[in-house]
Amino acid sequence: MAPTGEHHLLSTEILNRGIEPSGPDAGSITFSVRVRRRLPDFVQSVKLKYVKLGYHYLINHGIYLATVPVVFLLFGVEVRRFDTETLWRMLAGYDLVAVLGLLVVLTFTFTFYFFSRSRSIYLLDFACFKPEDDLKVTKDEFIEQARKSGKFDEESLEFQKRILESSGIGDETYVPKSIMSPEKTSTMKEGRAEASMVIFGALDELFHKTQIRPKDVGVLVVNCSIFNPTPSLSAMIINHYKMRGNILSFNLGGMGCSAGIIAVDLARDMLHSNPNNVAVVVSTEMVAYNWYPGRDRSMLIPNCFFRMGCSAVMMSNRRRDYRRAKYELEHIVRTHKGASDSSFRSIHQEEDAQRFKGLKISRDVIEIGGEAIKTNITTLSPLVLPFSEQFFFFSTLIKRYYTGTDKSEGGTTAAGKSPHLLPPAHEDSPLAHSSSSTKPYIPDYKQAFQHFCIHAASKAALNELQRNLGLSDQNMEASRATLHRFGNTSSSSIWYELAYMEAKGQVNRGDRVWQLAFGSGFKCNSAVWKSVRRIKPPAGNNPWLDCIDQYPM
Incomplete structure (x- = not known):
């Protein structure tokens, strides 16, 4: 999910439809939908069809x-x-x-x-790239260097400064030096240079940790949304490490911040089809190649949030690797809302009036993202929640359905409006009294998971997810710390969060970790891992070791 500043969370009440009059999209339908300051309230808008989808998944995969x-x-x-x-x-x-x-x-x-039966999939280890200190930049330095680059006018600089102040990002994130130069940065040369730095840095550390040779890797999956050269990034890795000729390699592009879990899902499928094998998943994004030098405010937002980062994950289906593994993969649930035109265009790569390329963030991205997250969580719940939580949740949902408050399409009230578009009801208002007896029971996800790795998109997104899911500050600690220390590293952010938990020594044997990522498309994906042993705080090769004592702030 692309970052969103506070000013982009304003509400409008009119839904307009029209036809694009000119330009490359002439004749296509345009949308202007209601924008909310908050995510849709999950309590008021749970859809029964997604609950049924979750139970259908459970029955198909575990009827025995x-x-x-x-x-x-x-x-x-x-x-x-x-x-x-x-x-x-x-x-x-x-x-x-x-x-x-x-x-x-x-x-x-x-x-x-x-x-x-399917073989168990183990996570042997993972690595997160930490750039050199000379690439660190404070928020003030970021704005000052952007001014010196000569690419922005004062209004654009002031706008980015306001975004940074409310972003939740700290003063030690990393950016490529090239983006502050007056020269063009979105070149293949700059993209390849940054890709080599972050990808090889993460992989060198991963191979050192696992002591597995590159030639022993049978499956390679690389995801990078914006930068997709030819030969591909996966081919670049194979060439650099001289991997074997029959390796199954895949390169995923244009799939946004949730692509890390998609890549893990693809690696899992390949491991199920190829026994006694090892897979490597690389998740990254190229900051310089995605740098926007124009004046469109909706396209300036990614400049403020995205920072350098890369993760490399080693997975195995070999039974003998159980003893050395850290985690076992339990579930992956993927949700795609791309059939909706508004969801499809909510985060869109295009060119502005000056022909500068960038990511355009629509004003309704918060509400669209909330719908995708809600769908994914509702589908996941039957797979992970204890029976007591499922009983209360499902019984109250059925009551809500049969009393006419919530239909199978989820969500129409007697007024004919979708409940998640209604304003929150005051406790002593008629709306509050009429719906209080039919509110669905929202499960306590803290009973299903001990650790939460929620994609560090922005401060506003994390605050709203915490409110909707009823999570504590401790549950959100890793996500907020990652956003502050490393910024939004796109698809690799959930691995920096897991590295934070390991550096704190928080992961014990049998603990469940929930990774939740969301991004363009619009997509939301969940992965559930179970720790097979207690993870001791690492003595080295962890990006948090030099600053872990500073968190939580």
């Missing part, structure tokens, strides 16, 4: 879990009806061939299940 207790229950009831002598007499009366046939069928069934 429901049959096991039933079989044992029926077997126990039958055994209690007979004593030992009666059972032996019954068995003696059966044909030996029939008994042996039954045993063969049972043996074949359990053998087929054992060999056909």
Whole structure:
């Protein structure tokens, strides 16, 4: 999800539709939708169809879990009806061939299940790139160097200064030196130079940590949204490390800040299809190549938030790697809202009136992002929540549905308006009294997860997610610290957050980690990891070691 400044969270009440009169999009439908200062209130707008989607996913992937207790229950009831002598007499009366046939069928069934089930996917280790100190820039230095570059007028500089002051970003983030020069930075040369620095830096550290040779890697997935040269970034890595010729390599482009989880999902599918293999996932973004030197305010916002960063993750499906692994992958849930025109254009790469290329952030991105996040979380809930939380949530949701407050399309009230577009009701207003008895029960996600890695898009986005999900400041600590120390590093931010937790020594055996990322498309994706051992604070190779004592601030 692209960062959004406070000034972009203003509300409008009119929904307009029109036709683009001129330009490259002439004749296409344009949208001007209601903009909210907050994310849609999850309490008022839970959609039943996404809850059903979550339970459908659970049934398809774990129906055998429901049959096991039933079989044992029926077997126990039958055994209690007979004593030992009666059972032996019954068995003696059966044909030996029939008994042996039954045993063969049972043996074949359990053998087929054992060999056909998906292999566990382990996360052996990961690395996050930390640039050199000479690339650090404070907020004041950022504005001053932007002024010296001669690319911005005073109004644009003042606008970026206001965004930075409310962004939640600190004074030790990293940017390439080239963006402050008067020369053009979005060149292939600058893009390749930055890519080599961050990608090889992260991979060198990963191979050192895991002691796995590059030639042993069977699957390579690289995601970078904006910079996609030919040959690809994945080919650049293969060439640099002289990887083997039959490696399965993939290069994902244009998929935004949520692409890190998409890349993990692709690596998981490849590992399921290729046993006894190791996969590497690289997530990054090129800051200089995406630098916008124009005056369009909606396209200046990414300049203020995006900073240098890269993560490299080592995954394995080899059973022998269980003992050395840190985490086991439990679930991945992906949500795509691209079928909606407004969602599709909410974060859009285009050129401004001066032909400068950049990312255009629409004014309704907060509401669109909230809808995608809500859909993803609602689908994920049946997979991860304890039974008690699911019972209360589902029962109150059914009550809301049958009382007419919430229909299966989720969300129309008696007034015919979508409830998440309604203003919050005051406690003693008629609206509050009429809906209080039909509010769905919002589960306590702290009972499902011990750690939260929520994409550090902006301070406003983190505040709203904390409010909607009922999370504590401690739950949001890693996300806020990452935004302050490293800025928005796009698809790699969730790994800087996990590195923060490890540096604090917070991850214990059996803990569940929820990674939630969102971005252009509009997409929202979740990954759930379970720690297979206690993660001790690292002695080295962690980007937080020199500053971990400063957090939480």
